[in-house]
Amino acid sequence: MGRKAPGFAAVAAFLLSVGACGGGITPTTQTDVGITSNSILLGTTNALSGAAAAYGTIANAENAYFTHVNNNQGGVNGRKITFKILDDGYNPAQTVPLTKQLVEQDQVFAMFSGLGTQTQTSVREYLNSKKVPQLFVATGATTWGKDFNSNQWTLSWQPPYQGEARIYAKDVLANHPNASIGVLYQNDDYGQDYLKGLTDGLGDKASTMIKDKESYDVTAANPFAQLTKLKGAGVDTVFLFSTPKPTIQSLAFITAGLHWEPTIYLNSVSNPQVYMGLAAKSGAALKNVTSVGYIKDPTDPQWAGDEGMKLYKQVIANCSTCNVNDGFNIYGVAVAYTMVDVIKQAGSNLTRANIMKIASSQLNESNPFLLPGIKVTTTSSDHFPIMQEQVITWAGTGWKLQGSLIDERGTIK
Amino acid sequence: MQEFLQLVVSGIATGGIFASLALALVLIYNAMGLVNFAQGEMAMLATFVAYSLVNRGMSFWIAFPVTLVLAFGGGIVIQRVVIKPAERAPVLTLVIITLGLATLVNGLAGFIWGYVPRSFPSPFSPDSVDLAGVFISYRDLGVIAVSGLVLLCVYLLLQHTTVGLTLRAAAHHPEASRLLGVQVSWMLALGWGLASAVGAVSGMMVAPILLLEPNMMQTIIIYAFAAAVLGGIESPLGAVVGGLIVGVTVNLAGSYIPGVGGDLQLAVGLGIIVAVLILRPNGLFGRAAVRRV
Numbered sequence: 001m002g003r004k005a006p007g008f009a010a011v012a013a014f015l016l017s018v019g020a021c022g023g024g025i026t027p028t029t030q031t032d033v034g035i036t037s038n039s040i041l042l043g044t045t046n047a048l049s050g051a052a053a054a055y056g057t058i059a060n061a062e063n064a065y066f067t068h069v070n071n072n073q074g075g076v077n078g079r080k081i082t083f084k085i086l087d088d089g090y091n092p093a094q095t096v097p098l099t100k101q102l103v104e105q106d107q108v109f110a111m112f113s114g115l116g117t118q119t120q121t122s123v124r125e126y127l128n129s130k131k132v133p134q135l136f137v138a139t140g141a142t143t144w145g146k147d148f149n150s151n152q153w154t155l156s157w158q159p160p161y162q163g164e165a166r167i168y169a170k171d172v173l174a175n176h177p178n179a180s181i182g183v184l185y186q187n188d189d190y191g192q193d194y195l196k197g198l199t200d201g202l203g204d205k206a207s208t209m210i211k212d213k214e215s216y217d218v219t220a221a222n223p224f225a226q227l228t229k230l231k232g233a234g235v236d237t238v239f240l241f242s243t244p245k246p247t248i249q250s251l252a253f254i255t256a257g258l259h260w261e262p263t264i265y266l267n268s269v270s271n272p273q274v275y276m277g278l279a280a281k282s283g284a285a286l287k288n289v290t291s292v293g294y295i296k297d298p299t300d301p302q303w304a305g306d307e308g309m310k311l312y313k314q315v316i317a318n319c320s321t322c323n324v325n326d327g328f329n330i331y332g333v334a335v336a337y338t339m340v341d342v343i344k345q346a347g348s349n350l351t352r353a354n355i356m357k358i359a360s361s362q363l364n365e366s367n368p369f370l371l372p373g374i375k376v377t378t379t380s381s382d383h384f385p386i387m388q389e390q391v392i393t394w395a396g397t398g399w400k401l402q403g404s405l406i407d408e409r410g411t412i413k
Numbered sequence: 414m415q416e417f418l419q420l421v422v423s424g425i426a427t428g429g430i431f432a433s434l435a436l437a438l439v440l441i442y443n444a445m446g447l448v449n450f451a452q453g454e455m456a457m458l459a460t461f462v463a464y465s466l467v468n469r470g471m472s473f474w475i476a477f478p479v480t481l482v483l484a485f486g487g488g489i490v491i492q493r494v495v496i497k498p499a500e501r502a503p504v505l506t507l508v509i510i511t512l513g514l515a516t517l518v519n520g521l522a523g524f525i526w527g528y529v530p531r532s533f534p535s536p537f538s539p540d541s542v543d544l545a546g547v548f549i550s551y552r553d554l555g556v557i558a559v560s561g562l563v564l565l566c567v568y569l570l571l572q573h574t575t576v577g578l579t580l581r582a583a584a585h586h587p588e589a590s591r592l593l594g595v596q597v598s599w600m601l602a603l604g605w606g607l608a609s610a611v612g613a614v615s616g617m618m619v620a621p622i623l624l625l626e627p628n629m630m631q632t633i634i635i636y637a638f639a640a641a642v643l644g645g646i647e648s649p650l651g652a653v654v655g656g657l658i659v660g661v662t663v664n665l666a667g668s669y670i671p672g673v674g675g676d677l678q679l680a681v682g683l684g685i686i687v688a689v690l691i692l693r694p695n696g697l698f699g700r701a702a703v704r705r706v
Contacts, residue, residue: 053528232416281532283539
């Protein structure tokens with residue numbers, strides 16, 4: 001220990017002199033770890049490999065937006081954003097050390113858009129104890145908004161799964177009041193979140209309308225046995241609360257394997273057009289398929305002349321590996337837009353605490369990449385940034401918007 | 414009753430998928446007396462190769478044999494490069510090498526083709542036959558038929574050709590074979606090549622049903638192990654029968670045993686492995702190991 005003392009003294013002296021220099025310039029802005037006069041360091045963990053690696057492109061799309069802001073606007077208030085992306089393979093055992101690395105070694109200002117419910121839950125306590133913003137996690141679990149008060153450094157962005165399921169409940173009650181419902185759901189928080197939203201949304205009709213619920217495990221080869229059971233139970237309306245692969249398998253199996261034509265409600269996680277195309281190629285009829293959307297679909301011709309869509313196409317050109325038609329990429333660009341918005345609003349008070357305050361209680365943003373009319377909003381008592389979605393139905397080659405935006409703000413207690 | 418029959422039929426269909434990969438596992442076991450944990454990943458890689466060929470405009474029926482040849486060659490190369498240096502090492506070393514190989518191949522495929530699922534062309538229609546209200550798809554029938562064909566080929570090769578005899582001899586009695594002039598090391602390589610080609614057939618048959626992506630075979634391989642162990646790890650026929658039994662059991666257990674549901678399907682698969690190892694270590698079709706001491 002004693003041998004280290006001179007070294008320590010030297011470091012201390014150096015720090016003191018640095019401190020003295022800093023004092024000499026007297027910066028007018030209040031800043032924090034990860035901020036210099038011309039840069040902001042953000043970090044993320046995403047699934048660039050492993051089972052959920054299809055989502056990995058989100059991080060690259062986010063980076064494309066930051067690059068766009070750095071190149072075309074000179075950064076945010078003169079500071080260029082550096083975005084450090086680490087691959088956790090969707091595995092919490094890796095998310096923890098990688099997040100610690102970003103916070104302690106790389107000294108990021110904030111974590112941004114970490115992917116996955118379990119992965120982000122595994123670092124929530126750590127980031128909150130360190131008072132490092134865990135902003136706009138890329139998961140629709142309801143807990144982020146609902147449990148904000150006990151985790152005030154964590155916030156999500158996308159609509160919560162329960163809110164989405166409540167919209168389906170409204171749609172069923174309005175359009176298929178006599179439906180006999182069967183639910184296929186993944187047997188984890190994700191699937192159960194959806195199931196709870198549907199049950200709550202149907203209210204006292206839930207017990208009579210939901211005839212059968214079948215769960216599947218992520219490790220299963222396919223959910224064919226469960227769908228066979230649902231058909232056997234005589235339901236006429238099927239809810240698929242499942243991730244893309246089992247969803248595509250289900251859609252194909254319902255048509256080709258069971259010669260069955262139920263009304264289908266499909267969770268938004270699995271509705272990107274590329275997956276619908278795959279399902280069609282695998283034999284799915286895709287008749288009577290309903291889902292919800294809140295982001296503009298890059299493949300939808302109705303946005304061809306839209307300013308937001310033009311901007312998206314310009315932004316995504318910064319990412320050589322990003323497929324412009326992949327719905328995950330416009331998601332990434334949209335959430336990065338909100339992040340930049342928050343940093344912009346912080347202005348000269350660029351501290352972690354102020355960033356959290358703005359993001360969690362003062363957001364009131366029109367995001368050019370979201371459906372017209374959607375407001376990204378937070379208040380001191382509401383921490384679900386996006387709560388409006390619109391029902392969409394599959395029209396053979398693309399999704400068709402139905403009716404108007406449905407607002408579920410305030411329904412999740 | 415109809416639901417029960419449909420569950421049995423779809424169990425048989427899924428079992429066909431397990432069986433096709435289990436055949437490759439059995440083949441490699443016959444060739445070198447160990448299980449290859451990378452078998453599923455190698456099959457997936459071969460399927461991606463076929464996908465790329467078809468995508469460049471090659472017809473499926475040309476891409477299919479081309480892929481088999483490439484997979485055969487690839488299997489031999491892998492054996493020469495990765496396995497041969499550790500040939501005389503303990504079994505555990507080899508098992509760890511195959512595990513590492515699995516991770517490597519998976520990452521490589523992800524790096525090249527990405528992780529978004531893709532549809533893979535199938536020679537069979539996605540539609541299904543209606544047998545009095547019970548449906549079975551042509552693709553599933555195709556998987557079972559092709560597995561049967563592969564089974565026949567493997568059986569003929571192992572039991573009725575000199576190559577097959579030499580292959581088995583080299584695996585089980587390497588020293589004696591060497592004394593008789595058998596190129597043991599090259600026989601092992603041949604076994605890897607054959608298993609790789611059989612795996613490629615499995616990959617190309619199941620990809621249209623499971624969707625092609627780097628993790629396609631990961632859920633299958635555990636069930637394929639269960640199938641191979643149940644059938645008796647040395648027996649190709651056992652692998653196919655084992656696959657069908659595992660497929661049906663998993664389906665029925667999930668539906669009719671309270672508490673299993675869809676949640677514990679994998680546990681049922683693993684339970685089968687454990688139960689077989691305890692009650693009948695040689696599987697249904699395996700021979701008891703006899704050793705003179």
